[in-house]
Amino acid sequence: MSIKFAPWKVGVVGLAALGIVAGCLVGPGGYDGTVGVGYVGGYYAPGGYDYGGWGHGYRVAPPRGGPPAGHGGRGAPSIPSHPRGR
Amino acid sequence: MNVVLDRVRRHLARELFVVLACVACGAARAALPFNLPPVNDPASAEHHPGKVIWADLVTPNLAAAETFYSGLFGWTFQDIHTVDSDYGIVLLGGRPIAGVLQKAIPAGSDQRQPTWLTFIAVLDVDAARRIALSQGAKSVYEPRTYPRRGGQAVLSDPQGAVFAMLASTSGDPPDYLAMPGDWIWSSVFARDPNRDAGFYKAVFGYDVFDLPSDDGAQHVILSSDDYARAGINTLPPGHRLPHWLNFIRVADAGESSAKAAALGGRVLVEPFVDRHGGKIAVIADPMGAPIGLMEWSETDSKVEPQ
Numbered sequence: 001m002s003i004k005f006a007p008w009k010v011g012v013v014g015l016a017a018l019g020i021v022a023g024c025l026v027g028p029g030g031y032d033g034t035v036g037v038g039y040v041g042g043y044y045a046p047g048g049y050d051y052g053g054w055g056h057g058y059r060v061a062p063p064r065g066g067p068p069a070g071h072g073g074r075g076a077p078s079i080p081s082h083p084r085g086r
Numbered sequence: 087m088n089v090v091l092d093r094v095r096r097h098l099a100r101e102l103f104v105v106l107a108c109v110a111c112g113a114a115r116a117a118l119p120f121n122l123p124p125v126n127d128p129a130s131a132e133h134h135p136g137k138v139i140w141a142d143l144v145t146p147n148l149a150a151a152e153t154f155y156s157g158l159f160g161w162t163f164q165d166i167h168t169v170d171s172d173y174g175i176v177l178l179g180g181r182p183i184a185g186v187l188q189k190a191i192p193a194g195s196d197q198r199q200p201t202w203l204t205f206i207a208v209l210d211v212d213a214a215r216r217i218a219l220s221q222g223a224k225s226v227y228e229p230r231t232y233p234r235r236g237g238q239a240v241l242s243d244p245q246g247a248v249f250a251m252l253a254s255t256s257g258d259p260p261d262y263l264a265m266p267g268d269w270i271w272s273s274v275f276a277r278d279p280n281r282d283a284g285f286y287k288a289v290f291g292y293d294v295f296d297l298p299s300d301d302g303a304q305h306v307i308l309s310s311d312d313y314a315r316a317g318i319n320t321l322p323p324g325h326r327l328p329h330w331l332n333f334i335r336v337a338d339a340g341e342s343s344a345k346a347a348a349l350g351g352r353v354l355v356e357p358f359v360d361r362h363g364g365k366i367a368v369i370a371d372p373m374g375a376p377i378g379l380m381e382w383s384e385t386d387s388k389v390e391p392q
Contacts, residue, residue: 038120038168038169038170038171039120039122039168039171039173039187040227040230041142041144041187041203041227041230041238041240041250042142042144042187042189043144043201043203043226043227043240043248044144044189044191044192044198044199044200044201045198045199045200045201045248045327045329046196046197046198046199046327047196047197047198047199048197048199048326048327050325050354051354051355051368051376052322052354052355053322053323053324053325054322054355054358055301055322056300056301057299057300057301057303058301058303058319058322059297059299059300059305059319059360059361060271060273060305060317060319060360060366060378061271061317061360061361061362061364061366061380062271062307062314062317062361062362063297063307063314063361063362064362064363075295076295076297076307076309076314077295077307077309077312077313077314078313078314078362079263079264079270079271079313079314079382080261080262080263080313081263081384082262082263083262083263083265083384084260084262084263084265
């Protein structure tokens with residue numbers, strides 16, 4: 001018994017097979033010879049770092065314009081003040 | 087008999103076709119590069135080494151994270167699913183500003199927690215990474231290139247705070263005041279801010295400024311292009327693990343904190359007035375990832391820190 005395929009089916013199956021081969025032949029590139037396939041990353045931090053204990057006087061934010069004197073007589077700059085599109 | 091054989095033959099041919107098509111689709115999907123969006127769209131030749139230009143959240147539950155952050159900041163998401171990655175691109179006003187990667191919490195005895203990873207702009211990942219390693223950093227993830235984003239690598243600084251460097255192929259976003267819902271500030275909490283500042287200066291070329299403090303804790307500003315890019319604070323007493331923390335601009339830190347709690351998050355630091363005259367707070371999302379909230383008015387505030 002021989003199985004005969006319609007010509008269009010043979011074409012589609014051929015293309016699919018070509019896709020598989022091409023998929024297996026993705027070449028290297030990038031800094032370390034790898035291009036990202038899937039995302040490499042996702043760093044989970046060690047458990048146990050906590051917050052709170054930011055007592056009176058604990059400051060985290062940047063200064064505004066007109067900052068206090070810093071190194072070499074220059075004041076620390078602030079973040080950009082102009083909104084996008086203006 | 088021939089009729090039966092013919093039916094079997096047709097059935098087998100159909101099944102074979104379906105199987106091969108599925109295999110081909112799966113292989114092609116697995117082989118596709120992870121198609122991250124460009125950091126800067128439209129692309130430009132503008133670069134700001136030292137600027138924080140991206141952040142990635144790792145979480146065990148992408149859907150829950152998207153629900154929380156869309157409810158809190160009005161973010162929308164565009165998901166990318168590949169065979170081994172589920173990643174949501176965070177959009178603010180249609181512009182990508184961050185990513186959320188779903189990944190199972192590693193099994194093991196040491197407890198791990200979801201966190202936001204800070205990406206700092208560099209011109210050349212290899213060169214910046216070499217300097218960082220020579221200054222005492224450790225590699226967390228080797229350099230990797232994503233076609234439209236650029237090259238990136240993840241490291242921990244000499245005191246253990248983890249950060250990423252990113253050489254964007256589309257240039258860096260221009261400097262502007264963050265709109266509500268966007269990143270406005272980043273801080274490192276370190277055991278020795280001065281030594282940490284020396285490290286970041288060597289790697290990113292920052293100018294470094296000490297700010298006066300009321301409580302003896304150090305507060306150092308890292309700047310480039312004459313803009314403050316990040317701060318380094320002394321870890322509060324009793325805290326042991328250096329880390330980065332990124333802040334989102336909000337209109338009202340009190341309201342946003344309450345909303346975060348209503349959405350299943352926790353308030354880690356209650357809102358308080360900081361040196362810039364606005365309030366800041368720290369919350370954790372329902373999976374435990376900390377994120378800062380910061381008010382910032384467009385006009386100079388007359389409110390004095392308390």
